[in-house]
Amino acid sequence: MKPDLKIRHGGRILADALAAQGVKLAFGVPGESYLPVLDGLHDLRDRLSFIVCRQEGGASYMAEAYGKLTGEPGVLFVTRGPGATNGAIGVHTGFQDSTPMVVFIGQVGNEFAEREAFQEIDYRRMYGQMAKWVAQVDRVERIPEYVSHAFHTATAGRPGPVVLALPEDTLFAEAAVADVPRHHVVRPSASAPDIAALEKLLKSAQRPFVILGGGGWTGEACRKLQAWIEKAGLPAGTSFRCQDLFDNRSPSYAGDVGIGINPKLAQRVKDADVLLVIGARLGEMTTSAYTLVEAPVPQQTLIHLHAGAEELGRVYRPALAINSGYPQFVDALSALTFANANWKAETEKARKEYFEWTEPRPMPGALQYGQLIRWLSDHLPEDTVIAGGAGNFAGWLHRHFRYKGFRTQLGPTNGSMGYGYPAAVAAKLAQPQRNVIAVCGDGDFLMNGQEIATAVQYGAAFVALVVNNGLYGTIRMHQEREYPGRVFGTDLKNPDFAAYARAFGGHGETVARTEEFAPAFERAQASGKPALIELQIDPDAITPATTLSAIREKAIRSRQ
Ligand SMILES: Cc1ncc(C[n+]2csc(CCOP(=O)(O)OP(=O)(O)O)c2C)c(N)n1
Numbered sequence: 295m296k297p298d299l300k301i302r303h304g305g306r307i308l309a310d311a312l313a314a315q316g317v318k319l320a321f322g323v324p325g326e327s328y329l330p331v332l333d334g335l336h337d338l339r340d341r342l343s344f345i346v347c348r349q350e351g352g353a354s355y356m357a358e359a360y361g362k363l364t365g366e367p368g369v370l371f372v373t374r375g376p377g378a379t380n381g382a383i384g385v386h387t388g389f390q391d392s393t394p395m396v397v398f399i400g401q402v403g404n405e406f407a408e409r410e411a412f413q414e415i416d417y418r419r420m421y422g423q424m425a426k427w428v429a430q431v432d433r434v435e436r437i438p439e440y441v442s443h444a445f446h447t448a449t450a451g452r453p454g455p456v457v458l459a460l461p462e463d464t465l466f467a468e469a470a471v472a473d474v475p476r477h478h479v480v481r482p483s484a485s486a487p488d489i490a491a492l493e494k495l496l497k498s499a500q501r502p503f504v505i506l507g508g509g510g511w512t513g514e515a516c517r518k519l520q521a522w523i524e525k526a527g528l529p530a531g532t533s534f535r536c537q538d539l540f541d542n543r544s545p546s547y548a549g550d551v552g553i554g555i556n557p558k559l560a561q562r563v564k565d566a567d568v569l570l571v572i573g574a575r576l577g578e579m580t581t582s583a584y585t586l587v588e589a590p591v592p593q594q595t596l597i598h599l600h601a602g603a604e605e606l607g608r609v610y611r612p613a614l615a616i617n618s619g620y621p622q623f624v625d626a627l628s629a630l631t632f633a634n635a636n637w638k639a640e641t642e643k644a645r646k647e648y649f650e651w652t653e654p655r656p657m658p659g660a661l662q663y664g665q666l667i668r669w670l671s672d673h674l675p676e677d678t679v680i681a682g683g684a685g686n687f688a689g690w691l692h693r694h695f696r697y698k699g700f701r702t703q704l705g706p707t708n709g710s711m712g713y714g715y716p717a718a719v720a721a722k723l724a725q726p727q728r729n730v731i732a733v734c735g736d737g738d739f740l741m742n743g744q745e746i747a748t749a750v751q752y753g754a755a756f757v758a759l760v761v762n763n764g765l766y767g768t769i770r771m772h773q774e775r776e777y778p779g780r781v782f783g784t785d786l787k788n789p790d791f792a793a794y795a796r797a798f799g800g801h802g803e804t805v806a807r808t809e810e811f812a813p814a815f816e817r818a819q820a821s822g823k824p825a826l827i828e829l830q831i832d833p834d835a836i837t838p839a840t841t842l843s844a845i846r847e848k849a850i851r852s853r854q
């Protein structure tokens with residue numbers, strides 16, 4: 295033992311290791327399996343806040359949203375078996391969203407391991423496919439090493455979740471070990487030949503298109519890249535639920551290449567001669583089920599740039615594959631200049647098509663939800679964080695809201711319901727100076743509505759919109775399309791959402807008409823409480839462009 299090292303129990307060593315990594319906020323639900331960690335966090339309570347949630351699903355989404363918003367790994371603590379299984383949803387979301395996370399799970403002591411002891415699960419097998427690395431810390435002296443390894447892995451290349459299991463005996467044991475300094479964020483840089491090859495391919499392009507996406511960006515890299523794209527006169531789009539990587543007000547912004555894509559934009563991506571894809575994996579949602587870009591060899595000349603080497607050539611064989619972090623790439627790119635009148639003309643056309651597409655259209659019923667989204671887009675402060683979940687209600691958000699800067703959007707690219715509310719709680723706690731709005735569906739909200747209790751407990755005052763159509767609308771839409779008229783399992787009988795919010799100590803409003811919204815929103819913001827506004831929309835208004843009845847009739851006609 296070195297004389298200057300204090301003896302600490304495993305829980306305190308872990309808490310100190312987190313502080314050394316720069317962690318200021320962690321989320322979780324307590325369990326008897328990790329009592330020494332709670333004891334260690336108690337010592338650090340002035341430096342590191344532990345947000346206690348009501349369900350591990352909510353807690354894991356909060357940790358994911360924290361990681362997505364700040365770029366720092368989101369830290370989650372859950373207990374054995376049941377806690378680990380509840381918490382899996384945020385880990386899957388973090389994996390598909392390339393979000394840095396470090397998840398700690400209590401584990402059975404080694405003396406009982408592999409007996410299927412109380413709540414025992416082998417986390418290496420359970421989380422194997424949805425984490426970058428899963429490990430178990432079996433020796434108390436090695437806690438700082440494992441934590442350092444976890445933070446390096448979570449943030450390197452393509453970021454993602456790491457899971458560490460903590461056997462009880464490791465946590466209760468004591469040791470005299472040193473802390474490890476904060477991790478490095480390890481990312482490659484584009485080489486000079488890479489940049490020269492890119493210049494050559496782009497120079498000869500007549501109809502190029504740029505797509506930005508993925509995790510691992512910084513605000514500065516986004517702004518610099520946008521300035522470069524604007525100067526070159528290139529048109530740019532963003533991948534599914536990454537709309538905040540590019541200021542949507544930019545003359546170069548052509549829209550989001552995601553679910554419910556503008557057909558003209560889809561055609562533009564298909565017709566591009568050179569596709570410069572930066573950070574997007576080109577997944578199923580971004581490629582309209584691999585139709586915009588053919589797999590494995592695209593029609594377009596694909597320049598694919600990604601921070602994770604393993605993503606290059608995974609689905610698509612690009613003409614040029616560049617493995618680089620995005621800030622590093624943007625710095626290298628800024629030396630290149632282009633001037634092509636054709637690019638500028640196409641960009642102007644793409645911009646016009648974006649404006650036409652994003653104009654709200656009339657929908658059935660007295661509440662014009664599309665207009666409300668546009669009103670929010672026009673009235674909210676520029677740096678407002680919009681946290682959305684999964685369901686058709688999000689379609690209006692994607693189409694009519696103009697994201698104005700980096701990390702103004704928090705959304706699950708894995709289409710995971712229940713995300714918006716807890717993500718908004720995390721955003722408000724992480725960056726209390728910013729305005730935060732959650733946009734939820736009625737089905738979506740009740741998957742984690744209990745986290746209003748967390749918002750109230752920690753004073754996270756933001757406004758949540760609950761778009762109530764009394765349906766699991768997305769599924770009803772698909773049902774009417776595939777099996778018209780045979781409605782089954784998609785109706786919802788809902789509570790009084792405003793009363794629900796009030797029961798937790800929040801503020802509640804119910805809005806059924808367009809003109810009631812602005813005053814209700816003002817009251818909700820002025821309440822200084824976690825506030826909820828139920829928006830009662832006509833269930834027939836199933837997407838920003840069509841109705842349920844039109845979908846049903848079309849499906850019936852096509853079967854006659
Ligand atoms: C956790 C989870 N469970 C189930 C689904 C399947 N699913 C996708 S959208 C949807 C319905 C969403 O309903 P709601 O939140 O009310 O939104 P709406 O489509 O009605 O606007 C369901 C059940 C999912 N994506 N995620």
Ligand SMILES: [Mg+2]
Nearest residue numbers: 736763765767
């Ligand atoms: Mg619904």
